[in-house]
Amino acid sequence: MKYTAHINIMPLKELLDPQGKAVNNSLHNLGLTGVHDVRIGKHILMTMEAATKEAAENMTREACKKLLANQVMESFDFTVVEG
Amino acid sequence: MKYTAHINIMPLKELLDPQGKAVNNSLHNLGLTGVHDVRIGKHILMTMEAATKEAAENMTREACKKLLANQVMESFDFTVVEG
Structure with a gap:
């Protein structure tokens, strides 16, 4: 069966996110x-x-842990749907 | 009121995604x-x-169009929730 995983990887809340900060400032400059x-x-x-x-969920978790997310700095969550 | 927008910005389906391709190959190498x-x-x-x-939705749409997404190469979608 074919499955699609929707994965979100975000910087941990405790950490600064300089890219986000820069975008925040730019949005202010845009009004x-x-x-x-x-x-x-x-x-x-x-x-x-x-x-x-x-x-499919186990495969996705393994992919996140082994490659996609750096768990020192990032957290991940995902949903798996059929198709 | 406080709102949070969850925005996804993805490369258009018609375009190659070299980063995704590289990750795909790496996942195969990992088994x-x-x-x-x-x-x-x-x-x-x-x-x-x-x-x-x-x-809040209008503000998010404006942010996506003006700064966050490059609509030549990317599509965006979002949901806005209270809080």
Whole structure:
């Protein structure tokens, strides 16, 4: 069966996010002064072939831990849907 | 009222995504051979102060169009939630 994982990888809350800070300042300069805070991470779409949804979730977790997320600085969450 | 926008910015389907391709190959090398395709974009969390949810959505759309997304190469979608 074919599954698609929607993965979000974000910098940990405890850490500064200089890219987000820069974007926040730029938005203020563009006149969007209502914006308080911006944090920027990665959004990953991964399609895979797996026997069950559980297998697809395990594969996604392994991919995040081994390659996609640096757990010292980033947290990840994901949802897996069929198709 | 305080609102949070969850924004996803992805490379357009028609375009190659070399970063995703590289990650796809790396996952295969790590033994995750069930993975077919990987596409990598940005996930942005933006908190803002706005009078209504509609105002917050308009602010988010403006931020995406003016700064966050390059619409020649990227598409964006977002959801705005209270709090």
